[in-house]
Amino acid sequence: MIGQSVVLAEGEVPFPPSVEDFFLPSIVPWGAHNSYWITKFTALVWLGVALTIIFFLVTYRKPKLVPTKGQWIAESIYGFVRNNIAVDMIGHRGVAFAPYLTTLFVFIFVNNLWQIIPFVQISPMAHIAFPAILAIISYVMFIWVGIRHHGFAKFFKHSLMPPAPWFMQPLLIPIELFSTFVARPVSLALRLFANLFAGHIILLVFTLGGFVLLNADSFFLKPISVLSWAVSIAITFLEALVIVLQAYIFTVLSASYVQGALADEH
Amino acid sequence: MYAIFVAAEGGTEHNPIIPLWQEIVIGSIAFAILCFMLMKYVFPRMEQTFQARVDAIEGGIKRAEAAQAEANQLLEQYRAQLAEARTDAAKIRDDARADAEGIRQDVLAKAREESDRIIAAGKEQLAAERATIVRELRTEVGTIAVDLASRIVGESLADEARRRGTVERFLTDLETVGAGNGSANGSAVRAS
Numbered sequence: 371m372i373g374q375s376v377v378l379a380e381g382e383v384p385f386p387p388s389v390e391d392f393f394l395p396s397i398v399p400w401g402a403h404n405s406y407w408i409t410k411f412t413a414l415v416w417l418g419v420a421l422t423i424i425f426f427l428v429t430y431r432k433p434k435l436v437p438t439k440g441q442w443i444a445e446s447i448y449g450f451v452r453n454n455i456a457v458d459m460i461g462h463r464g465v466a467f468a469p470y471l472t473t474l475f476v477f478i479f480v481n482n483l484w485q486i487i488p489f490v491q492i493s494p495m496a497h498i499a500f501p502a503i504l505a506i507i508s509y510v511m512f513i514w515v516g517i518r519h520h521g522f523a524k525f526f527k528h529s530l531m532p533p534a535p536w537f538m539q540p541l542l543i544p545i546e547l548f549s550t551f552v553a554r555p556v557s558l559a560l561r562l563f564a565n566l567f568a569g570h571i572i573l574l575v576f577t578l579g580g581f582v583l584l585n586a587d588s589f590f591l592k593p594i595s596v597l598s599w600a601v602s603i604a605i606t607f608l609e610a611l612v613i614v615l616q617a618y619i620f621t622v623l624s625a626s627y628v629q630g631a632l633a634d635e636h
Numbered sequence: 637m638y639a640i641f642v643a644a645e646g647g648t649e650h651n652p653i654i655p656l657w658q659e660i661v662i663g664s665i666a667f668a669i670l671c672f673m674l675m676k677y678v679f680p681r682m683e684q685t686f687q688a689r690v691d692a693i694e695g696g697i698k699r700a701e702a703a704q705a706e707a708n709q710l711l712e713q714y715r716a717q718l719a720e721a722r723t724d725a726a727k728i729r730d731d732a733r734a735d736a737e738g739i740r741q742d743v744l745a746k747a748r749e750e751s752d753r754i755i756a757a758g759k760e761q762l763a764a765e766r767a768t769i770v771r772e773l774r775t776e777v778g779t780i781a782v783d784l785a786s787r788i789v790g791e792s793l794a795d796e797a798r799r800r801g802t803v804e805r806f807l808t809d810l811e812t813v814g815a816g817n818g819s820a821n822g823s824a825v826r827a828s
Binding site for chain 1: 649650651652653654655656657658659660662663664666667669670671673674675677678679680681682683684685686688689692
């Protein structure tokens with residue numbers, strides 16, 4: 371509302387960007403502010419999921435031993451997560467987790483990708499709801515896997531009591547409890563959300579800032595708007611790195627939590 | 637100043653770290669659909685393809701190994717056959733050599749026999765001729781000696797000599813005395 375207030379007040383571009391730039395009016399019903407079922411964000415999620423499913427189904431319609439280009443790309447994505455994340459981190463048992471981890475990776479990556487797609491340029495992951503779901507799924511999964519592997523009591527003892535002298539345990543147990551069962555899901559969700567949120571804010575700052583400079587009263591400030599837009603393009607390339615990296619980090623951390631839950635040594 | 641605006645707008649301010657429950661629902665459904673589709677229709681088939689690829693490669697290696705083994709076996713077989721053939725050839729050569737030697741010996745023996753036979757025939761002939769000649773000579777020499785003696789001693793002696801076999805006796809003596817010595821023989825003839 372701050373940005374809109376500025377617009378209303380000055381009749382210019384909304385600047386500086388605010389949290390409200392992430393809560394756009396809904397699509398159906400058109401322009402409503404308190405309806406969240408069908409918005410740009412949910413539409414992008416649906417579109418991303420649909421495109422991903424179509425891509426995989428089409429490229430893997432008729433798999434061959436010697437892959438075609440599309441099949442090779444699809445296989446490379448799965449093979450990368452399977453071999454370089456799941457098996458590398460969890461070991462031979464990681465193959466069982468490869469489908470989930472790959473789905474996670476693809477879902478985050480595709481939704482992140484909207485951040486730099488022209489005319490879209492905002493990722494659903496900039497709303498904490500989506501990263502939160504994924505974090506909760508990973509969280510529940512590693513606890514479930516740990517309990518199934520070790521048994522309920524042994525898993526919690528294993529997770530909460532590091533191998534240390536007994537008199538240290540009163541200090542260590544709360545730390546372990548917090549770091550394993552509180553900080554992990556929160557940090558997973560917040561890391562992804564904050565990266566995408568901040569990325570969008572930065573893009574807004576430099577893009578809208580360009581317009582603000584262009585509309586500035588001082589003649590000398592106007593050319594600087596070009597610099598501002600150039601920076602926003604550069605930031606877009608940086609975002610391209612961030613979206614891949616964040617998808618990768620989320621997946622790797624999920625795999626590492628599963629590995630920790632399955633590990634026999636602390 | 638912004639705070640005043642916010643207050644005036646009436647609390648539609650959003651908190652970015654409070655999730656919207658509608659989005660949680662939609663995100664969960666969307667992610668569940670993606671999981672279902674990929675895990676049911678895509679990833680298992682990828683695992684199958686990977687496995688098939690591994691099998692194809694391992695099968696290829698196995699086939700190559702089998703072919704290699706077969707080739708080695710054939711090579712061994714050929715070597716064995718070659719060695720056998722060499723042994724056979726050596727044996728045949730030895731046999732041939734032995735045969736040739738035998739044939740040579742036979743031929744030599746035959747040739748020797750033949751030569752012996754020829755020599756024996758020659759000797760026989762010589763002996764026969766010699767006997768003939770001796771017989772003729774004996775007659776001739778007797779006649780000549782008698783003639784000679786008749787000339788020297790006189791006509792009458794011829795009848796006497798014929799009567800008594802003097803010449804025969806003389807020649808027999810001559811032969812007995814001069815069997816080993818030709819010259820003695822000659823001188824005896826001359827002496828008589």
